[in-house]
Amino acid sequence: MNTSSRSNKSKVAAFRTKLSAAMMLVIAAITAFGFYLAQRNVTRDAERGLHQKFGTELSALDKLLALRQAAVTERSRTLAANPRIHAALEDNALDLLYPSAKDELRDLMENRELSADQMAKMLHAKFYRFLDNHGAVLQPPNSQDVGALSAQSEAQLAFKKLPENQQLGYIANDDSPTETIDEVTAVPIFSTETGEVISALVLGFKPLEIVPQVRGTGMKSGVWANGRLHLPSLGKSDTESLAREIADVFTDFKKPKNSLRVAVDGAPHLLFYKRLNPGSVYPPAYEICIYPLAASIGQLHRLRWQIGGVGGLLLLGGFVASHFIAVRFSKPVEQLAVDSEKNRAQRRVAEAALASTTEKLERSTRYSADASHQLKSPLTVLRAGLEALLSREDFNPEIYEELSTLLHHTHRLSGVIEDLLLLSRMDAGYLQIDSAPVNLSQLVQEWLDDLEALPDSPEVKIEKEIPVELYVAGERRYTSLIVQNLLENARKYNRSGGCIRVRARSRDGEVQLKIGNTGQPIASNAQSHIFQRFRRASTGSGVAGHGLGLNVAWELARLHGGDLKLVHSENDWTEFELRLRAAQPAQSA
């Protein structure tokens, strides 16, 4: 009992541990998932936000660029319509081209400090060149008027074939000590006579720069063209490493992205790019914008701490909750274990009790049977001896009287033994009722007749109300024994001048036989165990009886599926009621 309760306790503890572990696992998984989601969302939102910013800033740039392009287009159209330019181009007077254009383009070349917006509108060009009808650059007679340009840079302006549309390009200009990049716009000039492209005007500008909408974002912008990155605000080594990364992206066209993560000065940045001159004959050029990710990373860090904190709290709460839930859950289990242990103990006790009772019962039954048998034989010998002595004629009359009394007692003893035998058989379950219809009316009448014939019968009046042909289901000898016992009791415990009333009736499939008699009633405290063995109502001691009659009658009545009850015992009247199952008379009878 002690060890089993201890093992139960350890089982409950294990259950509790498992439950807490499972709950903590779930909470940990949820926290981790939250981590992952938050991180992903923050990163995505940051990227989306920056991309949007890039888009906005780029669109502002695009607007300026478009403005400038439109102005350039308009200017070239005016230029193409200029009769002198035309004359120079069409009348094979290319030497007069630059002088003729000089006046027209003078305002472009005037070096004035202008804002980007104004620059776009005012077309403040750094240089211009005309291309001949093969796309080659026409050498200006005086490069001062048209903006200085190295031969190398100039070569980048040329086309293999004159384009029919305006072209936007970006060329490296190594004239100045630090290499710069120039935005060039080539505008075809159509002959007003032939409608063909006879020349092109290429205008070079300082590239428009992205002006951050919000100051202090740390955004840096530049242009990537011809495999080179021009990002003046960035250090040389950073620029070179960045250029390599970008080149990798541009060469790998299978993986189109619109952004990439780069490290600048060891800090993570997000780089966006967009082609500046889509569809241009000039080599592709890209606007490059890098944004520091410090803000979003900081936010991510904060969020991580927050989520970590919440996760920790959840974990703690979960631990406590799981503990309580485990305790709560394990209580019934514990109770169950205790209960089942209790039940087992109780069952063992009951089983032992039952076993011992059964054994006792068997033993007593066997004993009773053995005793009956052992008693019967000497009794028969005794009776035979007494009868032999009584048949002699040479004794005094007092001796005959004594012998007769002894013989009477042997008869009583024999009755007791018979009853004990019967009871022991019933207790052992060996008595089988061979049920058949029994004529109760007849049976009662016979016993009443016998009763009147008995020599020691007191003066009692007998009343009877019995319908004729009243049948019950039972074995005749046992039914008879019940009736005999009841009637004998009624006679034995009667007073002188009393009466016995016997009534019988059939109702609802059973027969009620009521036997009542006058005389001293049974004491009220004895009434409850009147049917127990060897119990006799404490009436007059002169009444013969051994205390088994009522018990035998009761047991037999029960065995027949009926019942025997004391219904009344007071005021000089005691009445028993026997109930037996009714039966139909046998067909043959």
Place this chain on the structure above:
Amino acid sequence: MDSRGLLWFGAVSTVLRVSIFAQAAVEGRVELPKSHPAPLMAKRYEIVTHGGVLSTEPPVAVVYLEGSFPKPSSLPTKQIAQKNLMFVPSLLPVQVATKIEFPNLDDTYHSIFSYSPAKRFDLGRYRTEERPIPSAIFDKPGLVTLRCDIHEHMRALVLVLDTPHFVISNPEGRYRLGGLPSGHYVLKAWVDSKTTREQPLDLKNGQTAHVDFP
């Protein structure tokens, strides 16, 4: 136009014999290109462009005799006026060294110039009352395209010829060139800025030769 200059040179060198006093004539018909309906903008003007080729509308030809002729001591001054934003006439053949005046008959400014290799000049902006009338001497044979710096559509062609013998055909392409010395020549027909046809010609005194340019 360079090639035309060479042609000129070649033509001049092919002249074998010149008879100064003999009088002959040549007539015939130049097959002219079909009249093109000019683009709407240029319809009212006589010089039109088709595929980069300048010609007159309706088409006419300038037929001239190539050869080595004595230089005249003086040549009459010609005029190309600007009237109703047009050059009048729009095609003018002249002998080398001819002076052409460009009177402005419009109420607006004109600014006549040429970038043609045969004659580059720029008269600047002037009005009708400009005196002396702005002029230029065309001292080199070749085709000169005249333009106005203010009115970009205005065009005129001056065909400067190293010969005194030339004539503009009628719109059917018929021409007659008289008062010619006898001899072997090359007769040329200028049709447009890119096309000049030529036929060998034997001229005899008192005879009228018939040369058609198919």
